[in-house]
Amino acid sequence: MKKITKVVLVAMLFTLVALTGCSKGGDSAGGDKKKTLYFIPIVDTGAYWNPMKKGAEDAAKELGYTLVTKTSPSAEPSKKEKHIGFIKEATAKGVAGIAIAPIEKKAFVDPIKAAMDKKVPVITFDADLENKSDRTAYVGTDNVSAGKELGVQAAKEMKEKGITKGSIAIVCVDVAQPTMIDREKGLKEGFEEVYGSEAKNFKFLATIQDNDQPSESKKQLEGYISANKDLVTVFSLGSEGPDVGVMSAIESQGKSGKILHYGFDYTDTWLKGVSDGRITAIVDQDAYQIGYQVIENLVKAIKGETLEPTIPIDVKYVKAADLEAYGKEKSKIKTSETDK
Structure with missing residues (x-):
């Protein structure tokens, strides 16, 4: 009898651990899809994309969402198809929202509209679609x-x-x-x-x-x-x-x-x-700010807030003689924002 009781207890313990494990890791572990966001940049490395990804990660963490970044190498032969596949994957999983840097203006329209038809808000960044009505909003540089x-x-x-x-x-x-x-x-x-x-x-x-x-x-x-x-x-x-x-x-x-x-x-x-x-x-x-604003506004859309069709991030003109000082200043800003 004691052996049977121990077996039952062990089985219950394993079940509890398994259930707990499934609730961690957001999307990748089968957690709460309504707290998961897909972030799909063209790439996620380099002086422009890396701080943008960092901004998105910081915003998602602060707002209580799990960020899933999906991308592919620059020289990927089927890059466009893979990124369209990421949108379809996110839609099928019923995630809370999608942020995508479209590689082309037209090819991404149908999968984005399909996601929005499923009540999944989609924000474009870095590049936009031709028609503003085909996405929830655009965040980034004009x-x-x-x-x-x-x-x-x-x-x-x-x-x-x-x-x-x-x-x-x-x-x-x-x-x-x-x-x-x-x-x-x-x-x-x-x-x-x-x-x-x-x-x-x-x-x-x-x-x-x-x-x-x-x-x-x-x-x-x-x-x-x-x-x-x-x-x-x-x-x-x-x-x-x-x-x-x-x-x-x-x-x-x-x-x-x-x-x-x-x-x-x-x-x-x-x-x-x-x-x-x-x-x-x-x-x-300001790549970091683009990433941060993308996620901040995506969460607003998820909560039912109405966004402006375009949320602009300004650019700065910097002459060569000022580049070193400008780079140091950017580094300070990025560090202070990262440490928030």
Whole structure:
């Protein structure tokens, strides 16, 4: 009888432990889906994406939600399909909310709308869809405006230097990525706004795509420099691949300080090109704040609050001479926010 009692007690104990284990770990352990959020950035490493992920994690923790980050490497062949699959996975699991950086404007519409039809709010960030009604809200930079700011400031500086004609190169990770499309659009608008009728004296070369591989952007830009002796300015529109590739090409072709280079987003990598003029200036987004605001607003939507269709995060224009001090200040801010 005592043996039977012990067996029953042991069985009950194992059952209790199993049940307790299932309640931990949120989504991955089969916990409360209504307290689980899916966060789907394009990648989650690098000077831009890493602090954004940190901001999202901090907000989720403070608000009592479990954050599940889903992404894939930059060079993933089926990246778009995988990220669409993450949205479908989250919808099928009935999570509380989804945050997604769409890789394309159109391909992500149907899975996002399917999630919203299931009463799962979806916030886009970093890049947006064409129609505001196809998502709950967008949090982040207005990439057309950010590109325009870069174009305006670069054109003003070029005019001050007496540059009245020449070829211009643009380098990005993926020419089909909404972020890059919008930045290039704004960049050209801002450039033409400043130069006016003189803008026709400049030639924008075909945009270089490197899939975040610096060796690729380096090789292609070296070819442009060799073939276009009048190349005066290069714009790199974001991510470490173009940043490194452009600076490497400018150095290898002996054009440091001769070809102007304007970038997007702060990274310590820029500091390597300040002294010899391989970077001229950048526009920078507050990546940590984007991540934080994405989750904070997603939770508001989950609780039934009505959000503004677009929740903007401003950019800052920073000249090369100010990059070191700016980077130190960003580091202090990020540290203080992380320690909250």
